[in-house]
Amino acid sequence: MSRLALALLAALPAFGAVTGTVINRTTGAPLAGVTVGLDKLGQSGPEPVAETKADAQGRFTIAQDTSGQMPYLLRAEYDGVRYFHMLPPGTPSSGITLDVYQASTKAGEAKVSKHMILFQPSDGKLAVNETYILENGGKTAWNDPGAGTVQFFLPAGADGKADVQATEPGGMPISAGVVKAGKSGLYGVDFAVKPGETRIDVNYSLPYTAGSPFSGKIASRDDNTYLIAPNGVTLDGKGLKDLGTEPRTQAHIYGLAATAYDVKLTGAVAAAADNGAGDATDSSGPQIEQIMPRLYTQAVPILGIALGILGLGFVLLYRAGQPVPHGRAVSTGPERK
Numbered sequence: 001m002s003r004l005a006l007a008l009l010a011a012l013p014a015f016g017a018v019t020g021t022v023i024n025r026t027t028g029a030p031l032a033g034v035t036v037g038l039d040k041l042g043q044s045g046p047e048p049v050a051e052t053k054a055d056a057q058g059r060f061t062i063a064q065d066t067s068g069q070m071p072y073l074l075r076a077e078y079d080g081v082r083y084f085h086m087l088p089p090g091t092p093s094s095g096i097t098l099d100v101y102q103a104s105t106k107a108g109e110a111k112v113s114k115h116m117i118l119f120q121p122s123d124g125k126l127a128v129n130e131t132y133i134l135e136n137g138g139k140t141a142w143n144d145p146g147a148g149t150v151q152f153f154l155p156a157g158a159d160g161k162a163d164v165q166a167t168e169p170g171g172m173p174i175s176a177g178v179v180k181a182g183k184s185g186l187y188g189v190d191f192a193v194k195p196g197e198t199r200i201d202v203n204y205s206l207p208y209t210a211g212s213p214f215s216g217k218i219a220s221r222d223d224n225t226y227l228i229a230p231n232g233v234t235l236d237g238k239g240l241k242d243l244g245t246e247p248r249t250q251a252h253i254y255g256l257a258a259t260a261y262d263v264k265l266t267g268a269v270a271a272a273a274d275n276g277a278g279d280a281t282d283s284s285g286p287q288i289e290q291i292m293p294r295l296y297t298q299a300v301p302i303l304g305i306a307l308g309i310l311g312l313g314f315v316l317l318y319r320a321g322q323p324v325p326h327g328r329a330v331s332t333g334p335e336r337k
Helices: 003-011 294-310 312-323
Strands: 019-026 035-042 044-054 060-061 072-078 081-087 097-099 102-104 110-123 123-135 139-143 151-153 164-167 177-180 186-190 196-207 213-217 225-229 233-237 240-245 251-257 261-266
Touching: 003 110, 003 233, 019 035, 019 072, 035 060, 044 060, 072 097, 110 233, 110 261, 225 233, 233 251
Parallel strands: 019 097, 102 139, 110 225
Antiparallel strands: 019 060, 035 044, 035 072, 072 081, 110 123, 123 196, 151 186, 164 196, 177 186, 213 261, 225 251, 233 261, 240 251
């Protein structure tokens, strides 16, 4: 075979190869030198298959046949943040665009558009789920491993134990790291907020007696904050805007415009099986630990509650009755202005 023929063959894409280009969406230009990895997604989780580096034009080629029934995952890390591109079975593996963004420790255009706090008293304990919906309309990722991105307070009764899940735009929920943010009881979520919509769930539990005062603080600057009492639970407190009940679950919803709340809860939700959420101990002082919250045993009702809150009707009702300022970036401190 002639040298020309060999050169032409070498220039052709490898059979079954994964090919594409890494694009820096902050600048809009191809990004050279980024390591691109390919993982096979099996029952035991991601299994690394191969890695390569993008060339001077941001192009990459991984000689791997991804046809068949096994999904694959492309990954790249840039500016301290990991990015992924799913390759489901049967989808093309050539000409892929792998988007990345420059990162900043500043929130930029990222903000908490909705903050939902669900209370579930039961069997002498209070399970609390705080859900944050973040919108990042900019072209940079917000990433602050030192102080965290979204910040939250844990009450003393939680003993520094919480389970934090995060879902990036178009992704699936994963466990997120947590860092202490300096002030007592203040923590930050170690998770990058990429352009698009990100969801963060903070779950914790603490001892509670029905009718006793319960106080909380809002560390993030939220466009809309809601307190939610499930069906069967009564919530009383000052400074709350009564928004009525979510029709499917009959959960009662209140709007909160302040940076703190003091409430009393009576009644109880249906008892859930004990999953050992409060068995972990800490001999070296408060620290974040992963726990399995009770509310996960009631996924269907909670999904209904979340959908109800996110519905346009409640948002319009809240804004018409008591407008909340918009366009505020997420802060890294406990106060809102």
